[in-house]
Amino acid sequence: MTTVHVGLPAAVDGGVGASPQRPDGRLKVTGEFAFSSDLWADDMLWGATLRSPHPRARITALDIGPALRVPGVYAVLTHEDVPGAPLYGLEHVDQPVLAAREIRYQGEPIVIVAADHPETARRAARLVEVAYDVLDPVTELAAALDPAGPQVHADRPNLLRHVPIRRGDPHATAAVVVTGEYEVGMQDQAFLGPESGLAVPAEDGGIDLYIATQWLHVDQRQVAACLGLPPEKVRLTLSGVGGAFGAREDLSMQVHACMLALHTGRPVKMVYGREESFFGHVHRHPARLRYEHGADADGRLVYVKARILLDGGAYASSTGAVVANAATLGVGPYDVPNVVMDAYGLYTNNPPCGAMRGFGAVQACFAYESQMDKLAAALGLDPVEVRVRNALTTGDLMPTGQVVEGPAPVAELLRLVRERPPAPAVGDFLPGGTANTTRGEGVVRGVGFGIGIKNVCFSEGFDDFATARVRLELVGGRPAVLVHTAAAEVGQGLVTVQAQIVRTELGVEQVTIAPADTAVGSAGSSSASRQTYMTGGAVRAACQAIRTRLLERLGRAPSTTDNDKKVPFLALEEIAELLGEGAIEETVEWRHRPTHPLDPATGQGDAHVQYAFAAHRATVDVDLELGLVKVVEIVTAQDVGKAVNPGAVAGQIQGGTAQGLGLALMEEIQVVDGKVRNPSFTDYLLPTIMDMPPMSLDVLELADPHSPYGLRGVGEPPTISSTPAVVAAIRAATGAALTRVPVRPEHIVGV
Amino acid sequence: MRVTCTVNGVDRTADDVWEGESLLYVLRERLGLPGSKNACEQGECGSCTVYLDGTAVCACLVAAGQAAGRDVRTVEGLAPEGGLDPVQRAFLQAGAVQCGFCTPGLIVSVHDLLAHNPQPTDPEIREALAGNLCRCTGYEKIMDAVRLAAADGAGAA
Numbered sequence: 031m032t033t034v035h036v037g038l039p040a041a042v043d044g045g046v047g048a049s050p051q052r053p054d055g056r057l058k059v060t061g062e063f064a065f066s067s068d069l070w071a072d073d074m075l076w077g078a079t080l081r082s083p084h085p086r087a088r089i090t091a092l093d094i095g096p097a098l099r100v101p102g103v104y105a106v107l108t109h110e111d112v113p114g115a116p117l118y119g120l121e122h123v124d125q126p127v128l129a130a131r132e133i134r135y136q137g138e139p140i141v142i143v144a145a146d147h148p149e150t151a152r153r154a155a156r157l158v159e160v161a162y163d164v165l166d167p168v169t170e171l172a173a174a175l176d177p178a179g180p181q182v183h184a185d186r187p188n189l190l191r192h193v194p195i196r197r198g199d200p201h202a203t204a205a206v207v208v209t210g211e212y213e214v215g216m217q218d219q220a221f222l223g224p225e226s227g228l229a230v231p232a233e234d235g236g237i238d239l240y241i242a243t244q245w246l247h248v249d250q251r252q253v254a255a256c257l258g259l260p261p262e263k264v265r266l267t268l269s270g271v272g273g274a275f276g277a278r279e280d281l282s283m284q285v286h287a288c289m290l291a292l293h294t295g296r297p298v299k300m301v302y303g304r305e306e307s308f309f310g311h312v313h314r315h316p317a318r319l320r321y322e323h324g325a326d327a328d329g330r331l332v333y334v335k336a337r338i339l340l341d342g343g344a345y346a347s348s349t350g351a352v353v354a355n356a357a358t359l360g361v362g363p364y365d366v367p368n369v370v371m372d373a374y375g376l377y378t379n380n381p382p383c384g385a386m387r388g389f390g391a392v393q394a395c396f397a398y399e400s401q402m403d404k405l406a407a408a409l410g411l412d413p414v415e416v417r418v419r420n421a422l423t424t425g426d427l428m429p430t431g432q433v434v435e436g437p438a439p440v441a442e443l444l445r446l447v448r449e450r451p452p453a454p455a456v457g458d459f460l461p462g463g464t465a466n467t468t469r470g471e472g473v474v475r476g477v478g479f480g481i482g483i484k485n486v487c488f489s490e491g492f493d494d495f496a497t498a499r500v501r502l503e504l505v506g507g508r509p510a511v512l513v514h515t516a517a518a519e520v521g522q523g524l525v526t527v528q529a530q531i532v533r534t535e536l537g538v539e540q541v542t543i544a545p546a547d548t549a550v551g552s553a554g555s556s557s558a559s560r561q562t563y564m565t566g567g568a569v570r571a572a573c574q575a576i577r578t579r580l581l582e583r584l585g586r587a588p589s590t591t592d593n594d595k596k597v598p599f600l601a602l603e604e605i606a607e608l609l610g611e612g613a614i615e616e617t618v619e620w621r622h623r624p625t626h627p628l629d630p631a632t633g634q635g636d637a638h639v640q641y642a643f644a645a646h647r648a649t650v651d652v653d654l655e656l657g658l659v660k661v662v663e664i665v666t667a668q669d670v671g672k673a674v675n676p677g678a679v680a681g682q683i684q685g686g687t688a689q690g691l692g693l694a695l696m697e698e699i700q701v702v703d704g705k706v707r708n709p710s711f712t713d714y715l716l717p718t719i720m721d722m723p724p725m726s727l728d729v730l731e732l733a734d735p736h737s738p739y740g741l742r743g744v745g746e747p748p749t750i751s752s753t754p755a756v757v758a759a760i761r762a763a764t765g766a767a768l769t770r771v772p773v774r775p776e777h778i779v780g781v
Numbered sequence: 782m783r784v785t786c787t788v789n790g791v792d793r794t795a796d797d798v799w800e801g802e803s804l805l806y807v808l809r810e811r812l813g814l815p816g817s818k819n820a821c822e823q824g825e826c827g828s829c830t831v832y833l834d835g836t837a838v839c840a841c842l843v844a845a846g847q848a849a850g851r852d853v854r855t856v857e858g859l860a861p862e863g864g865l866d867p868v869q870r871a872f873l874q875a876g877a878v879q880c881g882f883c884t885p886g887l888i889v890s891v892h893d894l895l896a897h898n899p900q901p902t903d904p905e906i907r908e909a910l911a912g913n914l915c916r917c918t919g920y921e922k923i924m925d926a927v928r929l930a931a932a933d934g935a936g937a938a
């Protein structure tokens with residue numbers, strides 16, 4: 031990895047800017063790390079779920095008797111047993127804990143069972159007799175949009191949210207016009223660690239839930255409401271999280287396991303199998319996008335008109351925020367004076383969709399980057415050149431009227447990926463890989479580019495904060511720090527980063543990260559690329575408060591007072607002496623600068639906190655006869671503001687790029703008439719190590735003036751632009767139009 | 782039924798095993814060895830990879846009864862208590878671990894690869910690990926870890 035701009039030096043080893051090993055790494059390589067599916071309690075029972083086989087139906091009769099009679103079964107619960115609120119949801123409370131009457135998607139939970147063996151629980155669940163009145167599902171976006179058509183929810187229209195954006199002249203005309211219609215399939219987060227957790231009934235009538243999630247407090251709020259318990263009686267502790275990528279933002283088995291545990295008085299463990307996991311969490315919204323780009327003869331954009339339809343599926347989840355992202359980021363990292371944008375999120379009877387890495391920006395990027403290539407072709411310009419001519423830069427206006435503050439190195443990122451040496455003439459594998467479907471005959475090569483934009487942190491006026499409790503004390507006579515937050519480590523390395531920040535701020539090397547739980551205030555979600563920014567910011571602020579307390583005890587100015595130079599502000603011996611008066615603990619609730627709602631008619635408003643950018647160049651070999659693709663190489667450039675942990679930054683960029691490649695070439699939940707056809711890793715294809723090419727990175731560190739250390743959220747941008755780059759490379763190789771992802775062999779060979 | 786086998790060098794017995802249970806389930810839920818992971822339980826991800834009589838297999842595809850009387854070695858048994866196998870060390874050093882759910886299976890697969898081929902080429906590494914899914918890393922740092930382990934002579938041990 032090349033680091034172009036070097037940041038501040040760290041005060042002690044393992045501070046900000048270093049790449050210390052993960053504190054949980056040793057346990058993870060030895061197999062001792064406790065994931066949520068590894069938990070165990072004396073006397074525990076296993077939970078299982080009965081789900082609807084139909085995407086739309088009405089339950090006419092339900093008989094749990096046959097399940098109750100199975101030896102080893104301890105509880106069989108239905109919607110009638112939900113102790114509190116019958117519905118839950120992230121933004122809209124619209125999803126039943128257990129279906130009462132209406133079934134709105136295939137896989138909707140109806141009955142939960144607890145038994146002494148997981149297979150007993152599953153078999154008993156299958157014995158529950160449910161009679162359905164099967165109805166025609168609403169599965170097409172056009173039908174869902176039709177106000178005269180059937181409603182998915184009787185009490186609300188199918189249109190979940192419409193975000194219009196109007197900037198400049200809606201009737202602007204241009205010398206060169208390109209139009210296109212694009213489609214994005216339903217992608218799955220496909221984390222490897224399945225939904226799972228352990229609920230343990232407590233003596234106070236409450237519950238302790240050990241769970242893999244992205245946001246403990248938003249789970250706590252929803253679980254408590256559904257259990258009819260005060261939040262303080264619903265205590266959540268994060269257990270090992272086997273990846274998240276957005277799929278753990280919504281509840282899955284949380285309420286179910288707690289209900290079974292409270293009902294039986296015994297600990298209950300639930301672990302979804304892979305098939306159930308496909309029904310147990312939301313997916314990336316499938317989308318249909320129609321774009322019209324107008325440019326002058328030099329290739330400068332005059333206007334963009336777009337309509338984006340996002341299939342929200344049966345329940346709202348975070349669809350509203352996804353729609354806003356697609357709309358506000360929908361012209362890409364380009365300066366466009368005139369914009370007419372309409373993005374819509376719709377209820378259908380398809381699987382519910384919500385958060386996945388990239389969150390609305392992914393779908394739009396595939397379309398607008400495809401359009402930029404079309405524009406380049408229409409003008410006879412190089413695809414990078416047309417992008418550079420329109421590149422957003424500091425001080426430009428977004429379509430929302432928001433000024434882009436801080437660095438926006440769009441042109442520089444594009445030039446970095448273009449100027450990398452070309453991929454090797456011969457890749458390690460040909461299309462088809464070890465199947466040896468070709469020896470090189472009929473194989474053509476192409477190169478494509480993509481660049482994307484993503485907002486970081488929560489937007490539109492949301493009160494977004496993170497809490498950190500930091501304690502500085504003497505342990506064995508030496509200063510040591512304990513950090514306690516509720517922030518979810520999901521694999522990204524937040525535990526490492528928290529300790530790094532403490533080392534830099536306090537000059538204390540020995541840092542312990544306490545298990546994340548709800549005994550401390552909310553950290554917000556590990557999503558929207560926000561957690562290093564937010565929980566990192568909170569930890570830093572708590573450390574700074576501790577510094578102030580230490581200086582008060584010292585009673586004089588420290589040897590070095592420059593807060594921006596991360597040299598130890600006090601020697602360890604001095605700190606140790608001051609701590610003789612007792613430990614110092616500070617809890618800080620930290621907020622990013624406020625954002626504002628979008629005007630509902632014009633979409634104008636300073637809705638976002640920060641913008642982040644990444645660019646990709648993909649090189650592919652394509653077998654023209656079979657339509658098989660091998661990505662030979664991917665190069666990436668991303669501005670991260672400050673690489674707090676360069677190793678982890680590289681890991682995020684590489685992993686995010688892989689998920690974008692997956693969307694380009696293979697990853698799709700195939701839904702036919704509302705039913706999922708491929709809920710397994712046999713049929714839902716994830717990129718393997720054979721599918722992934724070598725990747726090289728350029729990381730820019732152009733400090734953001736508002737964020738801690740100048741950092742920029744890292745996790746999502748690399749997922750966004752790798753998809754269009756790969757598709758552009760296939761187009762360059764084959765000349766095929768390719769308006770849909772994932773690209774299938776038949777799209778290439780045209781059969 | 783009762784299943785007895787050697788696990789990480791120790792004779793172990795599991796009682797009341799239902800004949801539909803996999804070796805993976807018995808290891809994880811009956812013998813207290815949850816290191817082998819359960820990402821798919823369909824033989825598609827490699828997260829459950831263990832040695833069975835010295836051959837790397839997906840424990841989710843082995844019926845518990847098939848393991849009776851045989852020798853099983855899991856990620857927990859690769860290094861002596863408190864130590865790390867060179868492959869484990871290389872994964873740590875290379876930063877090849879994010880969420881870590883794929884890690885135990887990958888480590889056993891890499892251990893097996895290097896035992897048979899101590900100096901694999903990059904294409905050989907990719908071929909050998911094609912059955913191990915990782916959703917977090919994009920595999921770059923896993924490649925680095927394997928190269929590092931090979932350079933450290935992991936396979937020669």
Ligand code: FES
Pocket residue numbers: 818819820821822823824825826827828829830839840841842
């Ligand atoms: S759990 Fe065995 S291969 Fe996936």
Ligand code: FES
Pocket residue numbers: 222272273521877878879880881882883884914915916917918
């Ligand atoms: S590190 Fe998460 S699946 Fe590989």
